[in-house]
Amino acid sequence: MGVMGAVFRREFVTYFITPLAYVFIVIFLALAGTLTFFLGSFFDRGQADLQPFFAFHPWLYLLLVPAIAMRLWSEERKIGTIELLLTLPISTTQAVLAKFLAAWAFTAIALALTFPLWLTVNYLGEPDNGVILASYLGSLIMAGAYLAVGACFSALTSNQVIAFVLAALVCLIFSVGGTPIVLEFFTGWAPSGVIDTIASLSFMSNFRAIARGVIDVSALVYFASVIALFLFANVVLVDLYKAR
Amino acid sequence: MIEIDRLCKRFGAIVAVDDVSFSVARGEVLGFLGPNGAGKSTAMKIVAGFLTPDSGRAAVCGLDVAEHPIEIKRRLGYMPEGAPSYNEMTPVTFLGFIASVRGFSGKEKRRAVDRAAEMTRLGEVLNQPIETLSRGYKRRVGLAQALLHDPEVLVLDEPTDGLDPNQKHEMRTLIRDMAPEKAILISTHILEEVGAVCTRAVIIARGRIVADGTPGELEARSPNHNAVFISAPAQTLRTLAPILRELDGVAEVAVGDNSLCARPREGCDIHDEIQVLVRQRNMLVSEIRLERGQLDDVFRAVTTGGALTGTAGAETAED
Structure with a gap:
């Protein structure tokens, strides 16, 4: 097991040592179910698919993913273990990646535990399971983008609450980027090219493409770039903390 | 390394x-x-x-x-x-x-x-x-x-x-x-x-x-390094102090209530000489002790920027 494997495993196991994992999973499943059945009118639509389930994922992640990410670096800074971690033979990039991947793996488990919904639609009708699989993958990679934002802000402060609020705020801006809330602010004075760019930088609009069941390469590239960008910022922030 | x-x-x-x-x-x-x-x-x-x-x-x-x-x-x-x-x-x-x-x-x-x-x-x-x-x-x-x-x-x-x-x-x-x-x-x-x-x-x-x-070298920088510390009744000390001041090796004698501290000139060993002197004169003293010098004094002196002599020694004499 490599250096990154060791850090990954420690981070991952830590979620389950503390009550965080269980609280998170229960709330995630409860909210996912509630939103799907009540706000998403799962039954009334009369269609055997998971569209109403996936449609709410950006909103779920907006609230819950920063909660998983906030402890990644803030806690280390607060207790001082960051000094221990970064004086072990591991590079900052390795540490950032290992922590991110551990949190992502944890999110994947929470997401996988929504499988009863998948069983339900298969019991009720004959959904396109290919579309569902694509949506799940799309949702997971979008969760990665939210996580990368959260991890980055976690490295900015030793206060988990501040890390959470900042991450949630930036996630919100990214989420609603393609909606009238943001676009109307720019309409009228910004050139249409700018408005189109802002619209295309939204988590929602990119996820919508994937959730329809189309593996949209540009959407995947988009989420991968967001992850890469924020993890890079994360590495820079940790290095700045060392060089301060 | x-x-x-x-x-x-x-x-x-x-x-x-x-x-x-x-x-x-x-x-x-x-x-x-x-x-x-x-x-x-x-x-x-x-x-x-x-x-x-x-x-x-x-x-x-x-x-x-x-x-x-x-x-x-x-x-x-x-x-x-x-x-x-x-x-x-x-x-x-x-x-x-x-x-x-x-x-x-x-x-x-x-x-x-x-x-x-x-x-x-x-x-x-x-x-x-x-x-x-x-x-x-x-x-x-x-x-x-x-x-x-x-x-x-x-x-x-x-x-x-x-x-x-x-x-x-x-x-x-x-x-x-x-x-x-x-x-x-x-x-x-x-x-x-x-x-x-x-x-x-x-x-x-x-x-x-x-x-x-080395710890020894640092102790040697103390003003009380190799100083001789004597406990005795005040009267004895009053007679002893002027005699000690006459000795070649002694730089300074500080007298407290029931104790006395004689600091040597640099490089001088005054302990044996004083011991012999006290015994010859049949003076009643309860203790004669050689100070190695307190690291505390050196520490305090060098970290507060004060001089190596002065306050630190006086405190020891009053102990």
């Missing part, structure tokens, strides 16, 4: 480390002394590769810390200030984690963890969450973590801080036992530590080195 050359580090307007140079060889235990906030921890963080210096160079095992950070971290055992560890883990899982990061696996990993746990006597608490442990045990977990890979170079930031006298004694014995094969840098603001474990001491104040030498 550790070489620090003209190291500087500032945080905003505060100069934490200012032009500090020293080196530690194998077999040496260097005590890094200084008041709180003197820059000890900052210098140690730079050696351990956690902080980047503004200027100057730190090298461990001949390798530049800035150029080979990973290789250095592999060879170095570092216990940060306060011995932080992951509170929700148990010592055995925590040490297992450290061992994995340090590249141990399987049987080797178990052996390394067992050895470190045994050296630091963690036996009975190995499976308790670290957050439930006492301060002494937490500190030992931090030390076990630093020792786990049997490093050639050890950097321990305040290893005995917050320990009870027994634990301090154990910690010092442990450090002394390891000393011959390693280069060890420890920081402390407890002076008794220096005599107990260190082969050399560097005193730092406001980021600058103000003294560097």
Whole structure:
């Protein structure tokens, strides 16, 4: 097991040592179910698919993913273990990646535990399971983008609450980027090219493409770039903390 | 094994480390002394590769810390200030984690963890969450973590801080036992530590080195080094004081209520002479003692920037 494997495993196991994992999973499943059945009118639509389930994922992640990410670096800074971690033979990039991947793996488990919904639609009708699989993958990679934002802000402060609020705020801006809330602010004075760019930088609009069941390469590239960008910022922030 | 050359580090307007140079060889235990906030921890963080210096160079095992950070971290055992560890883990899982990061696996990993746990006597608490442990045990977990890979170079930031006298004694014995094969840098603001474990001491104040030498050499810088201390009734002292002042080797005599302190001129040994004199005159004294010099005096003098003579000596005479 490599250096990154060791850090990954420690981070991952830590979620389950503390009550965080269980609280998170229960709330995630409860909210996912509630939103799907009540706000998403799962039954009334009369269609055997998971569209109403996936449609709410950006909103779920907006609230819950920063909660998983906030402890990644803030806690280390607060207790001082960051000094221990970064004086072990591991590079900052390795540490950032290992922590991110551990949190992502944890999110994947929470997401996988929504499988009863998948069983339900298969019991009720004959959904396109290919579309569902694509949506799940799309949702997971979008969760990665939210996580990368959260991890980055976690490295900015030793206060988990501040890390959470900042991450949630930036996630919100990214989420609603393609909606009238943001676009109307720019309409009228910004050139249409700018408005189109802002619209295309939204988590929602990119996820919508994937959730329809189309593996949209540009959407995947988009989420991968967001992850890469924020993890890079994360590495820079940790290095700045060392060089301060 | 550790070489620090003209190291500087500032945080905003505060100069934490200012032009500090020293080196530690194998077999040496260097005590890094200084008041709180003197820059000890900052210098140690730079050696351990956690902080980047503004200027100057730190090298461990001949390798530049800035150029080979990973290789250095592999060879170095570092216990940060306060011995932080992951509170929700148990010592055995925590040490297992450290061992994995340090590249141990399987049987080797178990052996390394067992050895470190045994050296630091963690036996009975190995499976308790670290957050439930006492301060002494937490500190030992931090030390076990630093020792786990049997490093050639050890950097321990305040290893005995917050320990009870027994634990301090154990910690010092442990450090002394390891000393011959390693280069060890420890920081402390407890002076008794220096005599107990260190082969050399560097005193730092406001980021600058103000003294560097063996504990003996530092003690010799005390105004009371080789001074003779006499306890006797006031009347006896009144007759004795003028006689002592006449002696060639005596520089100064301070008289208190029931005690007297005679400080020698530099390089003079006045103890034997005074003892003979007191016996010849059949004077009634309850004690004649040779002062080695208090490290405290030296410490206080060099870290507050005051002169080496004066207040410190007078206080001793009144004791």
